[in-house]
Amino acid sequence: MRRILPPWVTKNLTIAFLVSLPISDCISLISAAEKNVIVSFLVLVASKPSILIVDDDTVILSVFAKIFQRKGYCVTVAEKGRSAREKLRMKQYDVALIDLVLPDMQGDELFPIIKRSSPKTLKILLTGKIALRNSIKGADVFIEKPVNPGKLLSIIDTKLKNRDSEV
Numbered sequence: 001m002r003r004i005l006p007p008w009v010t011k012n013l014t015i016a017f018l019v020s021l022p023i024s025d026c027i028s029l030i031s032a033a034e035k036n037v038i039v040s041f042l043v044l045v046a047s048k049p050s051i052l053i054v055d056d057d058t059v060i061l062s063v064f065a066k067i068f069q070r071k072g073y074c075v076t077v078a079e080k081g082r083s084a085r086e087k088l089r090m091k092q093y094d095v096a097l098i099d100l101v102l103p104d105m106q107g108d109e110l111f112p113i114i115k116r117s118s119p120k121t122l123k124i125l126l127t128g129k130i131a132l133r134n135s136i137k138g139a140d141v142f143i144e145k146p147v148n149p150g151k152l153l154s155i156i157d158t159k160l161k162n163r164d165s166e167v
Helices: 007-019 023-027 032-047 058-070 081-090 107-117 130-135 149-166
Strands: 050-054 074-078 095-099 122-127 141-144
Touching: 050 058, 050 081, 058 074, 058 149, 074 081, 081 107, 095 107, 095 149, 107 122, 122 149, 141 149
Parallel strands: 050 074, 050 095, 095 122, 122 141
Antiparallel strands: none
Protein backbone atom coordinates (compact mmCIF):
# COMPACT_ATOMS: atom_id res chain seq x y z
CA MET A 1 0.00 0.00 0.00
CA ARG A 2 1.35 3.42 -0.99
CA ARG A 3 1.48 6.10 1.66
CA ILE A 4 0.45 9.62 0.69
CA LEU A 5 2.13 12.47 2.54
CA PRO A 6 0.15 15.55 3.57
CA PRO A 7 0.82 18.63 1.37
CA TRP A 8 2.71 20.53 4.07
CA VAL A 9 5.18 17.65 4.45
CA THR A 10 5.64 17.45 0.69
CA LYS A 11 6.25 21.23 0.47
CA ASN A 12 8.80 21.13 3.30
CA LEU A 13 10.61 18.18 1.75
CA THR A 14 10.59 19.91 -1.64
CA ILE A 15 12.06 23.10 -0.19
CA ALA A 16 14.68 21.18 1.82
CA PHE A 17 15.64 19.23 -1.31
CA LEU A 18 15.78 22.31 -3.51
CA VAL A 19 17.87 24.31 -1.05
CA SER A 20 20.56 21.65 -1.35
CA LEU A 21 20.70 21.99 -5.17
CA PRO A 22 22.35 24.69 -7.29
CA ILE A 23 19.80 27.40 -8.13
CA SER A 24 19.99 26.69 -11.87
CA ASP A 25 18.84 23.09 -11.25
CA CYS A 26 16.00 24.21 -8.97
CA ILE A 27 14.36 26.61 -11.41
CA SER A 28 13.46 23.90 -13.91
CA LEU A 29 12.06 21.60 -11.20
CA ILE A 30 9.50 23.89 -9.58
CA SER A 31 6.25 25.57 -10.54
CA ALA A 32 5.67 29.33 -10.52
CA ALA A 33 3.70 29.08 -7.24
CA GLU A 34 6.54 27.16 -5.60
CA LYS A 35 9.03 29.75 -6.88
CA ASN A 36 7.02 32.48 -5.16
CA VAL A 37 7.01 30.52 -1.89
CA ILE A 38 10.76 29.97 -2.06
CA VAL A 39 11.51 33.59 -2.95
CA SER A 40 9.30 34.77 -0.06
CA PHE A 41 11.13 32.39 2.28
CA LEU A 42 14.56 33.59 1.11
CA VAL A 43 13.57 37.26 1.47
CA LEU A 44 12.30 36.58 5.01
CA VAL A 45 15.53 34.82 5.99
CA ALA A 46 17.71 37.49 4.36
CA SER A 47 15.93 40.32 6.19
CA LYS A 48 16.55 38.86 9.66
CA PRO A 49 19.67 40.03 11.47
CA SER A 50 22.20 37.24 11.94
CA ILE A 51 24.28 36.45 15.00
CA LEU A 52 27.15 34.06 15.62
CA ILE A 53 27.40 33.03 19.27
CA VAL A 54 30.71 31.46 20.31
CA ASP A 55 31.02 29.97 23.79
CA ASP A 56 32.20 26.63 25.15
CA ASP A 57 29.39 26.61 27.73
CA THR A 58 26.51 24.73 26.09
CA VAL A 59 23.98 26.16 28.54
CA ILE A 60 24.94 29.72 27.56
CA LEU A 61 24.77 28.77 23.87
CA SER A 62 21.32 27.25 24.29
CA VAL A 63 19.89 30.12 26.34
CA PHE A 64 21.26 32.85 24.08
CA ALA A 65 20.19 30.97 20.94
CA LYS A 66 16.60 30.82 22.23
CA ILE A 67 16.61 34.48 23.29
CA PHE A 68 17.91 35.71 19.94
CA GLN A 69 15.66 33.39 17.91
CA ARG A 70 12.63 34.76 19.77
CA LYS A 71 13.82 38.28 18.90
CA GLY A 72 13.91 37.37 15.21
CA TYR A 73 17.61 36.69 14.67
CA CYS A 74 19.06 33.95 12.48
CA VAL A 75 21.28 32.23 15.04
CA THR A 76 24.46 30.22 14.47
CA VAL A 77 26.41 28.75 17.39
CA ALA A 78 29.93 27.42 17.82
CA GLU A 79 31.52 25.81 20.88
CA LYS A 80 35.13 26.26 19.73
CA GLY A 81 37.17 28.87 17.96
CA ARG A 82 37.99 26.54 15.09
CA SER A 83 34.31 25.91 14.39
CA ALA A 84 33.61 29.65 14.60
CA ARG A 85 36.44 30.32 12.14
CA GLU A 86 34.87 27.93 9.63
CA LYS A 87 31.44 29.54 10.04
CA LEU A 88 32.93 33.02 9.61
CA ARG A 89 34.52 31.97 6.33
CA MET A 90 31.15 30.71 5.06
CA LYS A 91 28.90 33.61 6.04
CA GLN A 92 28.86 37.24 7.13
CA TYR A 93 27.06 38.03 10.39
CA ASP A 94 25.53 41.22 11.74
CA VAL A 95 26.71 40.36 15.26
CA ALA A 96 29.45 38.12 16.67
CA LEU A 97 29.02 37.39 20.39
CA ILE A 98 32.25 35.73 21.49
CA ASP A 99 33.50 34.41 24.81
CA LEU A 100 37.08 35.41 25.57
CA VAL A 101 38.21 32.00 26.83
CA LEU A 102 37.56 29.12 24.43
CA PRO A 103 39.01 25.60 24.65
CA ASP A 104 41.21 25.97 21.57
CA MET A 105 41.98 29.71 21.43
CA GLN A 106 41.29 33.13 22.86
CA GLY A 107 38.03 34.54 21.47
CA ASP A 108 39.67 37.81 20.43
CA GLU A 109 41.80 35.85 17.92
CA LEU A 110 38.64 35.72 15.77
CA PHE A 111 38.46 39.53 15.44
CA PRO A 112 40.99 39.87 12.57
CA ILE A 113 39.07 37.24 10.58
CA ILE A 114 35.82 39.12 11.16
CA LYS A 115 37.40 42.45 10.28
CA ARG A 116 38.74 41.10 6.97
CA SER A 117 35.65 39.17 5.88
CA SER A 118 32.87 41.33 7.34
CA PRO A 119 34.05 44.74 8.61
CA LYS A 120 30.51 45.87 9.56
CA THR A 121 29.99 42.97 11.95
CA LEU A 122 29.41 44.10 15.54
CA LYS A 123 32.00 42.30 17.66
CA ILE A 124 31.00 41.70 21.29
CA LEU A 125 33.40 40.07 23.71
CA LEU A 126 32.03 38.26 26.76
CA THR A 127 34.45 37.95 29.64
CA GLY A 128 34.59 37.32 33.33
CA LYS A 129 37.85 39.30 33.36
CA ILE A 130 36.77 42.87 32.58
CA ALA A 131 40.15 44.13 33.82
CA LEU A 132 41.67 42.75 30.60
CA ARG A 133 39.61 45.07 28.39
CA ASN A 134 42.50 47.52 27.82
CA SER A 135 44.80 44.76 26.59
CA ILE A 136 42.32 43.31 24.08
CA LYS A 137 42.00 44.92 20.66
CA GLY A 138 39.20 44.58 18.15
CA ALA A 139 36.03 44.33 20.23
CA ASP A 140 33.31 46.92 19.68
CA VAL A 141 31.72 46.10 23.04
CA PHE A 142 32.94 44.33 26.19
CA ILE A 143 30.32 42.66 28.38
CA GLU A 144 31.12 41.21 31.75
CA LYS A 145 29.76 37.83 32.79
CA PRO A 146 27.24 37.09 34.15
CA VAL A 147 25.33 38.70 31.30
CA ASN A 148 22.01 40.48 31.68
CA PRO A 149 20.13 39.38 28.51
CA GLY A 150 17.94 42.52 28.46
CA LYS A 151 20.99 44.78 28.64
CA LEU A 152 22.76 42.73 25.95
CA LEU A 153 19.77 42.97 23.58
CA SER A 154 19.50 46.70 24.21
CA ILE A 155 23.20 47.24 23.43
CA ILE A 156 22.98 45.18 20.24
CA ASP A 157 19.81 46.94 19.05
CA THR A 158 21.36 50.37 19.63
CA LYS A 159 24.65 49.48 17.94
CA LEU A 160 22.92 47.93 14.91
CA LYS A 161 20.61 50.94 14.52
CA ASN A 162 23.60 53.29 14.69
CA ARG A 163 25.50 51.17 12.17
CA ASP A 164 22.54 51.09 9.78
CA SER A 165 21.98 54.85 10.05
CA GLU A 166 25.63 55.48 9.05
CA VAL A 167 25.13 53.65 5.74
